[in-house]
Amino acid sequence: MIQTVREKFSCRDCETITQPPAPFHVTPRGFAGPNLLAMILFEKFGQHQPLNRQSERYAREGIDLSLSTLADQVGACTAVVQPLHALIEHHVLAAGRLHGDDTTVPILAKGKTIKGHIWTYVRDDRPFGGRAPPASLYYASRDRRGEHPVRHLGGFKGILQADAYGGYNELYEPIAHARTNHARPVLGAREAAVLRAGRYRGQCPTRQTGDGDLADRT
DSSP states (O other): OOOOOOOOEEOTTTOOEEOOOOOOOSSTTOOSOHHHHHHHHIIIIISOOOHHHHHHHHHHTTOOOOHHHHHHHHHHHHHHHHHHHHHHHHHHHTSSEEEEEEEEEEEEETTEEEEEEEEEEEEOOGGGTOOSOOEEEEEEESSOOTHHHHHHTTTOOEEEEEOOOGGGTTTBOOOOOOOSSEEEEEOOHHHHHHHHTTTTTTOOSEEEOTTSOEEEOO
16 A cells, blocks of 8 residues: 655745645546556456456455456546557558458356457558558457447448458448458448449449459459
8 A cells, every 4th residue: 555645835925835746547536556457457358357256366365356346447447548449440440451350258247158249350461561550459249240340340441351241241342252251342331321222233343353352343
């Protein structure tokens, strides 16, 4: 425990009161330091240790950290790192090519464990001579409904390389393919609406060449 004493001083002539500034806190008015917060977050998201088990472990060491207290700290840290997540999101979705996939992850629910999903979108153009730094973008959901990738990639327009999961179909242009692992261009929101309205009936703005590359149709 670190106790910080901030003495107040008053001027007898002008009655101005001065006080040293409060020490830096990772979260507003938070009591936990950066090391403890990093440990809680890593155990939860990196090691998949539920907060109730973390609370029990701290209790065995004589530290009283209730489940609600740990949940409050995780929520506060989530708000703190939100600007960093927004920067990563902007960088990844600005790419012309993405690799997308999802995987299951156990989520502790009331009285049981349910199967959630982690959605991953990777930007890495180094094999193609790109100079932009690689990055990965993650989202979480409690199910695998197609509305999730539609929401994640609502502002993305480019090539998405993914498996044949049907949840991506609303994003793709209609294009013939013979492989289950393929890359197809993703429409912008306006173009997707036009396409669904049937204005491109019988037309496909792109074609797939024999070697799997995408080329513009002239």
